[in-house]
Amino acid sequence: MSDQTQTEKQPIDLATVSAELRQVIEFDGVPEAMYEMVTSIHEVSEEAVREAWDELPKSAQNVLDSFEQFHALVSVSQSFAGINVMEEFPTLNLPQDMTDEQKEQYRAELLDQVLHNCVKDMVKQLKKARRDPILKRDFTEVFTK
Structure with missing residues (x-):
């Protein structure tokens, strides 16, 4: 049943997301x-990005x-970082005695x-950008664009 649900899911239409997020996604x-x-x-x-x-x-x-530009940049950065974590997780040498539940907790x-x-890094980069014209x-x- 979940396979059927996956195929029925409508792809995200970029016209429905904020202009800032769309710009970062496209860029x-x-x-x-x-x-x-x-x-x-x-x-x-x-909420966390706003803080x-x-x-x-x-x-x-x-x-x-604007905040919206910052939020869009952070969201895309977090997405790529999240994908990397999920791809690398199976290659980690976790203790043999970890239960599946403990592994899921650790992954989360x-x-x-x-x-x-990602948020901390984007904050640090934005602070650096004040004095770095290239950044x-x-x-x-x-x-x-």
């Missing part, structure tokens, strides 16, 4: 197979035009940490 060439993941992360991460944005100095916030914690680190251009060119 980064995000594969269509990741659209659902990106939009899901975008929805659930807003990080609100703690940024105004000079760092001014690198971008690992994924949560990676997603949190600033890297941030802004996504939204000028």
Whole structure:
């Protein structure tokens, strides 16, 4: 039954997502197979990303035009990082005595940490961009095309 549900799922129409998220998805060439993941992360991460944005100095916030741009950049970054974690997880040498439940818990914690680190890294990069014209251009060119 789940296979049938998968095939019936409608692909995410980029016209239904925010303009900022659409711009980042298109600029980064995000594969269509990741659209659902990106939009899901975008929805659930807003509060945490907003907290990080609100703690940024105004000079760092001014690198971008809005919180929405920052949120879109973080969401796509988190999606790629999340995919990497999920792809690499089966190759980790976990203790033999770990139960499936413990492995799932560990994977969830690992994924949560990676997603949190994406926000921290984006904050750090945005702060650097205040004094680095090349990095600033890297941030802004996504939204000028």
